[in-house]
Amino acid sequence: MSDRVQKLVTYQDLELMIRDAEDPARMKQEASLGFEVGGLEALKKRLSDLEIEISKKDIRHYRRVGRKYERAVVLVIDKICHGCFQSLPTSRTRQVSDEGPLPTCENCGRILLWL
């Protein structure tokens, strides 16, 4: 898998985890089960550390897509984009170069991660 997409997936998972951690109801649920949930600042620090490792261009792309959708990176399963559930052309390649464009769905523009 492309290291670029991998980092964006980890970044997205962290952002969503922070969003959950900022939801008092959700954290109350976890805490009631006995889990520790006090490390929100540590999560934010991890996010900012990771952002430094991602190119500015990729972050800009991610944010642009993220403004439209809850998740900018989605799975491709059986040639279907699991953001918009449209079929991808068979010619769509999962290869990502170090410099070229990120793989995106031609229909919705989300960044693609092949299962």
Next chain:
Amino acid sequence: MSADKFLSYFSGERFINELSATSKDEVLIEMSKILSDDEDIRDPELLLDMIRNRESLGSTGLGKGIAVPHGRSSAARQTKVVFARSSKGIEFDAMDGELCRLFFLIVAPYEDRKQEYLPLLGKIVETVNQETIREKLLEVGDFDQFQEIVREALSE
């Protein structure tokens, strides 16, 4: 949640009878790696990143020898649970300071359309809060026995 439903998240392929890990991070690596060939998971490395990040929010070592590392990942299509045991016990930053011997790694997709992640998490915690079940799980030999113990626990 019925026993059948509960057990549908587990499998013999995701059952580690004896961990070779000796540290918290090694536990997370060994349990994530078991998902390498899982058709519903994109890449165990991504899960590992997510699980490590979740641990920085707070330890999932619950005490009483139990740890339930868990989280939702963009790289997962289905909710999966890995069960593992360590007879010797492993330091996992548990709240009571005790070593952890029973581990349940839960990975769920972000969509969670069936709303199953938190109920499953709750059910696992509820189940292992029973002392008799913990004692039996510490002696479990294989996945068939594991299923028997869980069925018994959920039927009570």
